[in-house]
Amino acid sequence: MTVRKFDGSTIVVASHNHGKVREIAALLAPYAQSFPSAGELGLAEPDEPGCTFVQNAAIKARAAATASGHPALADDSGLVVPALGGAPGLYSARWAGGGNKDFAGAIARVERELGDGTDRRAHFVAAIxxxxxxxxxxxxxxxxxxxxxxxxxxxxGFGYDPIFVGDGQTITFAEMDPAEKHAISHRAIAFRKLVARCFRPVRS
Incomplete structure (x- = not known):
């Protein structure tokens, strides 16, 4: 299938997570003129029955594009901890509970389930x-x-950022200035791939 380039001015950010919306909007700023969120537009959050991050991101993006009539960008991301069998993984947000997500509780659960184990390796994954x-x-x-x-x-930061220290770093993602995090994060890495495939900078 031929790769499609974005040639409009508006992209809907298919998320109701305020921290994620801010981060994606900052990444989109050079490539679109308007990027309302699904929450601002009153769009419903779809179920996410996918078995991979890519499948769930596609479900959310397609639902927002269909409902809004505009191209829509969604991400599905999570923290993968090998010592926990890959958890929380696809269920990273669900570990934080319902609508008003309690990531402090989710972080406490990660620490509790790791117990005294010495393997603290982890990675963030983002599909866009x-x-x-x-x-x-x-x-x-x-x-x-x-x-x-x-x-x-x-x-x-937001989510699990306060407990994650990237390789080669000495501070957590939540201690970094946003611009510094945007340069190295999983979301930024995925977004650079998408830009190379689909975007042209907006001409002033």
Whole structure:
């Protein structure tokens, strides 16, 4: 299938997670003029029955594109901890509970289930899908590797950022300035792949 280039001005960010919306909007700024979120547009959150991050990202992007009539970008991301058999993985958000997600509780669960184990390796995965209203989808995936640290540190990130230290780093994702995190994160790695495939910078 031929790769499709984005040639419009509006992309819907298919998420109701405010932290994720801010991060994706910052990444999109050079390539689109308007990027309303699914939450701002009052779009429903679809079920995510996929078996992979890419499948779930595609489900969310397609639902938002169909409902809004605009191209929509969605990501599905999670923390993968080998010592926990890959958990929380696809269920990273579900570990944090319902609508008002409690990631402090999810982080405490990760620490509790790791117990006294010495293997603290982990990686973040992000799949990003860009869908058009006609159903066409482009999807990519990125990952960043590191270790977990406890207790949590930092207030600048979201989700599991306060316990993740990337390889070669000494501070957590939640201690980094957003621009610094955007340069190395799993979402940034996936987004660079999508940009190379689908985007042209907006001309001023």
């Amino acid at each position: 899908a860009l869908a058009w209203p006609d159903g066409h989808i482009e999807a990519v995936e990125g990952a960043v590797y590191g270790t977990l640290t406890f207790p949590p540190r930092g207030q600048k």
